[in-house]
Amino acid sequence: MSSSQTRAIQNYRARLSERGLARFEVLGRDADRELIRLLARRLAENSPESARIRAAVSDTINGEPAKKGGILAALRRSPLVGADIEFIRHHEEGREIEL
Numbered sequence: 001m002s003s004s005q006t007r008a009i010q011n012y013r014a015r016l017s018e019r020g021l022a023r024f025e026v027l028g029r030d031a032d033r034e035l036i037r038l039l040a041r042r043l044a045e046n047s048p049e050s051a052r053i054r055a056a057v058s059d060t061i062n063g064e065p066a067k068k069g070g071i072l073a074a075l076r077r078s079p080l081v082g083a084d085i086e087f088i089r090h091h092e093e094g095r096e097i098e099l
Helices: 003-018 030-044 048-062 070-076
Strands: none
């Protein structure tokens, strides 16, 4: 490889490293190539969705049972927590019917 190619690769890897990314190879079935690329792309986004995917894959691979309290934790993360919303339900008498 020429020195300009080597320098270009080093610069590219340095830019990846600044973004917190790394380039690596994996071995797998040819049929899984697109799946693994898509998974890697989604994980690299570092979004709440990628965190959920990361947790699901980790749990599946590690064989850990599902954690209890997941719904409660999601409700506590809701943007309405602490909004002091008062729900008032007006009580009205029903209509009279003849039997």
